[in-house]
Amino acid sequence: MTAVASGATVRPAKRGWSFLAPTILPGFGTAFGFTLAYLCLIVLIPLGHMALRAADVGWDRFWAITLAPRVLHAFYVSFGCALAAALINAVFGLVVAWVLVRYRFPGRRLIDAMVDLPFALPTSVAGIALTAIYAPNGWIGALAKAAGFKIAFTPIGIVIALVFVGLPFIVRTVEPVLQDLDAEVEEAAASLGATRWQTFIKVLLPAILPALITGVALAFARGVGEYGSVIFIAGNIPAVSEIVPLLIVARLEQYDYAGATVIATAMMGVSFLMLLGINFLQRWTRSRHAR
Amino acid sequence: MAIEIRNVEKTFGAFTALGGVSLDVRSGELLALLGPSGSGKTTLLRIIAGLDHADAGEVSFDGQDTRDRAARDRKVGFVFQHYALFRHMTVFDNVAFGLRVKKKAERPAEMDIRRRVGQLLEMVQLSHLASRYPSQLSGGQRQRVALARALAIEPKVLLLDEPFGALDAKVRKDLRKWLRHLHDDMHITSIFVTHDQEEALELADRVVVMNHGQIIQVGTPAEVYDTPADSFVFDFLGGVNRLNGVIEGGVARLDGKAVRVDGEVGPNGPAVIYVRPHQVELDVAPGDGVPEGKWSARVSSLHAAGPVARLELDLAGRALEAQLSRDRLSDLALDVGSWCTVDFRHARVFPAKN
Amino acid sequence: MPADPHSRRPAVGEGPVTRLALIGLAILFLAAFLALPLAAVFSQALAKGFGAFLKGLTDPDALSAIQLTLTVAAIAVPLNLVFGVAASWAIAKFNFRGKSLLLALIDLPFSVSPVISGLVYVLLFGLHGSFGPWLRDHGVQIIFAVPGVVMATVFVTFPFVARELIPLMQEQGVEDEEAAIVLGASGWQTFRLVTLPNIRWGLLYGVLLCNARAMGEFGAVSVVSGHIRGKTNTMPLHVEILYNEYNFVAAFAVASLLALLALVTLAAKAILEWRFADQIAAAKR
Ligand SMILES: Nc1ncnc2c1ncn2[C@@H]1O[C@H](COP(=O)(O)OP(=O)(O)O)[C@@H](O)[C@H]1O
Ligand SMILES: [Mg+2]
Numbered sequence: 001m002t003a004v005a006s007g008a009t010v011r012p013a014k015r016g017w018s019f020l021a022p023t024i025l026p027g028f029g030t031a032f033g034f035t036l037a038y039l040c041l042i043v044l045i046p047l048g049h050m051a052l053r054a055a056d057v058g059w060d061r062f063w064a065i066t067l068a069p070r071v072l073h074a075f076y077v078s079f080g081c082a083l084a085a086a087l088i089n090a091v092f093g094l095v096v097a098w099v100l101v102r103y104r105f106p107g108r109r110l111i112d113a114m115v116d117l118p119f120a121l122p123t124s125v126a127g128i129a130l131t132a133i134y135a136p137n138g139w140i141g142a143l144a145k146a147a148g149f150k151i152a153f154t155p156i157g158i159v160i161a162l163v164f165v166g167l168p169f170i171v172r173t174v175e176p177v178l179q180d181l182d183a184e185v186e187e188a189a190a191s192l193g194a195t196r197w198q199t200f201i202k203v204l205l206p207a208i209l210p211a212l213i214t215g216v217a218l219a220f221a222r223g224v225g226e227y228g229s230v231i232f233i234a235g236n237i238p239a240v241s242e243i244v245p246l247l248i249v250a251r252l253e254q255y256d257y258a259g260a261t262v263i264a265t266a267m268m269g270v271s272f273l274m275l276l277g278i279n280f281l282q283r284w285t286r287s288r289h290a291r
Numbered sequence: 292m293a294i295e296i297r298n299v300e301k302t303f304g305a306f307t308a309l310g311g312v313s314l315d316v317r318s319g320e321l322l323a324l325l326g327p328s329g330s331g332k333t334t335l336l337r338i339i340a341g342l343d344h345a346d347a348g349e350v351s352f353d354g355q356d357t358r359d360r361a362a363r364d365r366k367v368g369f370v371f372q373h374y375a376l377f378r379h380m381t382v383f384d385n386v387a388f389g390l391r392v393k394k395k396a397e398r399p400a401e402m403d404i405r406r407r408v409g410q411l412l413e414m415v416q417l418s419h420l421a422s423r424y425p426s427q428l429s430g431g432q433r434q435r436v437a438l439a440r441a442l443a444i445e446p447k448v449l450l451l452d453e454p455f456g457a458l459d460a461k462v463r464k465d466l467r468k469w470l471r472h473l474h475d476d477m478h479i480t481s482i483f484v485t486h487d488q489e490e491a492l493e494l495a496d497r498v499v500v501m502n503h504g505q506i507i508q509v510g511t512p513a514e515v516y517d518t519p520a521d522s523f524v525f526d527f528l529g530g531v532n533r534l535n536g537v538i539e540g541g542v543a544r545l546d547g548k549a550v551r552v553d554g555e556v557g558p559n560g561p562a563v564i565y566v567r568p569h570q571v572e573l574d575v576a577p578g579d580g581v582p583e584g585k586w587s588a589r590v591s592s593l594h595a596a597g598p599v600a601r602l603e604l605d606l607a608g609r610a611l612e613a614q615l616s617r618d619r620l621s622d623l624a625l626d627v628g629s630w631c632t633v634d635f636r637h638a639r640v641f642p643a644k645n
Numbered sequence: 646m647p648a649d650p651h652s653r654r655p656a657v658g659e660g661p662v663t664r665l666a667l668i669g670l671a672i673l674f675l676a677a678f679l680a681l682p683l684a685a686v687f688s689q690a691l692a693k694g695f696g697a698f699l700k701g702l703t704d705p706d707a708l709s710a711i712q713l714t715l716t717v718a719a720i721a722v723p724l725n726l727v728f729g730v731a732a733s734w735a736i737a738k739f740n741f742r743g744k745s746l747l748l749a750l751i752d753l754p755f756s757v758s759p760v761i762s763g764l765v766y767v768l769l770f771g772l773h774g775s776f777g778p779w780l781r782d783h784g785v786q787i788i789f790a791v792p793g794v795v796m797a798t799v800f801v802t803f804p805f806v807a808r809e810l811i812p813l814m815q816e817q818g819v820e821d822e823e824a825a826i827v828l829g830a831s832g833w834q835t836f837r838l839v840t841l842p843n844i845r846w847g848l849l850y851g852v853l854l855c856n857a858r859a860m861g862e863f864g865a866v867s868v869v870s871g872h873i874r875g876k877t878n879t880m881p882l883h884v885e886i887l888y889n890e891y892n893f894v895a896a897f898a899v900a901s902l903l904a905l906l907a908l909v910t911l912a913a914k915a916i917l918e919w920r921f922a923d924q925i926a927a928a929k930r
Pocket of ligand 1: 303306308326327328329330331332333334335510
């Protein structure tokens with residue numbers, strides 16, 4: 001990548017610390033300066049400011065707010081439902097990606113385009129639509145009611161909303177990996193006597209796993225913070241189906257800035273730790289893979 | 292195990308990759324499928340392995356039709372051109388794969404698997420790399436892992452697609468010898484694909500020459516080299532002079548003089564005379580004109596490194612390549628610019644195309 | 646090589662039964678989770694007939710929500726477009742220390758809950774925010790006003806354009822630009838005549854996604870807007886208000902407009918991906 005050629009006339013670049021690698025292209029200063037300024041203004045300063053406000057609250061109060069039973073339960077609901085939805089998506093998202101990549105059937109293109117619907121559909125629209133379907137008088141909700149259980153206004157409803165929201169993350173991360181798999185490897189497995197299932201479990205899945213974990217992590221992170229598509233279907237019953245983002249909004253509406261800040265900061269902290277864990281898991285699966 | 296291939300056809304869309312191929316592979320032989328790129332070699336190999344289905348025709352193993360036998364039931368060892376190793380498994384696990392996926396009833400105990408894989412790795416001289424991953428190996432080592440993996444299931448047939456294609460020249464030569472020894476020890480019916488005539492001639496018991504989805508000739512290396520079935524085979528086996536002449540009344544003529552040719556002489560008309568460089572005979576030019584039935588040529592360049600000398604000659608405006616021993620060259624005392632007489636020991640003539 | 650390496654390998658594929666079962670499962674799953682909600686939106690919107698549907702859409706508050714949504718997108722998208730181009734120019738065409746940190750920071754808004762994206766601005770500019778009293782004294786209102794809605798939207802749509810452009814420009818390398826500079830072009834000419842044509846479809850793609858999110862953002866906007874009808878209500882917020890008032894037909898009428906926008910976005914995206922696959926492929930991990 002370096003444009004410096006060896007030769008008597010070209011002196012090696014000055015050793016030591018240099019911020020920018022040598023280049024003849026102009027405009028770095030302007031572009032980089034603008035990028036950094038905009039990033040600070042829009043993202044970093046507001047987020048940093050929130051962290052400072054959380055620190056202002058003080059250690060004791062921070063924990064008192066976070067460990068209140070209602071808050072704890074909301075954490076449990078948010079993270080639990082996000083995890084459940086991500087795992088459901090891991091299975092069905094993989095099936096969808098597999099079918100889209102490997103099979104040719106009428107309507108494949110349409111389905112492929114539809115997978116991105118959750119990215120494109122405003123969350124409040126998704127929220128009321130899902131509620132309309134899964135509420136006790138909705139298309140599927142009525143069926144469930146007849147079978148004796150409730151979907152909307154319970155954690156199951158939350159999981160359903162989060163499955164909707166997270167699906168494209170899994171499909172779109174797994175798809176390219178499936179596409180790039182070497183077909184000969186599967187043939188090798190077959191000629192060595194492996195059944196299709198053995199080939200999938202022993203040969204294909206290990207190759208897909210890192211991407212699958214990435215997808216799960218993305219879907220999970222999105223699910224934890226999701227608000228619009230969940231609040232309608234959740235019913236928001238305290239200690240049953242109340243999620244953390246809703247709790248933040250509720251505190252804000254009561255002008256309890258400290259409470260909102262603390263809960264928000266705690267949520268970001270926990271998400272960060274979980275993503276760190278997932279990252280670690282991923283490195284581990286990748287390290288068993290080609291080095 | 293013997294393999295009979297009868298009228299196998301395969302098309303991809305409008306393209307005919309195999310146009311009715313029949314071949315008998317003898318039990319225990321090492322057979323080369325030789326042909327230019329795109330001639331259908333891989334396609335044929337894949338059909339034998341059950342990785343592709345033929346559109347028509349049949350393949351039988353020891354007289355049993357294989358139509359309904361899936362790839363995984365054929366007990367065929369397949370070595371892929373690019374090895375197709377399992378990237379997330381160690382060398383050991385790659386080789387053990389075929390044993391571990393066997394049905395419970397047939398699967399050897401883990402101890403026996405270890406022993407067997409150990410033996411195979413020893414045979415391919417990779418015992419010390421058992422715990423490496425494929426990406427940590429050189430091309431030649433990967434090739435050997437792929438081979439050991441294929442041999443682990445004790446295949447009745449071993450199929451190798453361009454086994455040396457992706458390796459550099461030196462490794463290629465070593466591996467070639469080694470494969471020959473391996474085959475002599477194990478006597479598994481083996482078919483390998485190559486587009487390199489030298490490889491096919493040196494290694495195989497018999498050579499199958501293919502072109503455009505057809506088998507052109509089958510024979511021992513000596514047979515195909517010495518009596519090529521047609522001009523394509525002559526050409527493809529390398530190192531050949533092609534001289535434009537004519538056929539007149541059953542005689543091939545070059546510049547009016549008759550050329551002694553082996554085999555058939557075709558119908559009257561323009562023709563191409565094929566001569567291998569080492570079949571070109573040179574002699575000192577006598578002072579007075581050209582002797583009866585011979586040609587006169589001038590040496591235009593000379594490469595005399597190693598035991599064999601190669602000469603480029605100018606025969607009435609045609610380039611002609613000749614090979615002779617260094618001793619013979621010094622006897623003749625030829626040098627660039629000197630004249631000599633030319634005769635052909637063995638030549639073939641084929642009608643000129645269009 | 647044929648385009649699809651898997652369709653031509655019958656000997657090792659799944660059997661027809663497995664194949665059909667998997668296709669069926671995928672279709673069933675997608676029908677339940679994607680097609681059904683979409684169908685619900687339109688059927689609920691038209692549940693009381695076309696007249697009721699139109700009435701919901703032409704209500705003055707609905708019209709003002711549509712107008713605000715368009716205004717907000719018209720501000721947020723160009724801002725993030727300029728940012729995306731600047732960031733990808735700096736990141737893709739130059740090597741500097743801390744590049745991967747900068748990349749991670751640009752992605753940051755993706756991993757922040759929308760609610761928090763709104764909250765951070767309330768904490769700065771809200772009545773009890775750090776600058777709240779000062780702003781009030783100077784008669785400037787950001788939170789519960791349009792500026793706050795714009796800011797929150799900019800925050801959540803921040804990475805979209807940059808995310809598409811950076812991998813694309815990285816893949817294209819710097820040789821074209823270096824050649825232009827060596828031939829005497831100015832920096833701006835180089836960008837306009839060499840870089841821009843190379844990235845235009847990726848750019849459009851990024852703008853498309855950015856716009857869809859800008860018009861559809863709910864959580865962040867909900868926190869800063871104050872839900873003032875006819876003033877700070879965007880379409881997604883208006884949907885919520887109507888729904889909570891049990892005015893389902895009107896809620897779904899406005900929702901159907903947003904769903905239509907989503908469908909147009911998906912169609913445009915599919916067309917772009919299909920026509921200019923190579924030029925936007927880089928962005929798909
Ligand atoms: N799956 C396929 N689809 C379309 N054409 C193919 C396919 N496989 C092989 N071919 C074509 O068939 C011909 C023979 O291919 P192959 O058997 O691989 O030749 P070889 O191994 O002798 O180089 C080639 O022209 C190739 O392009
Ligand atoms: Mg081949």
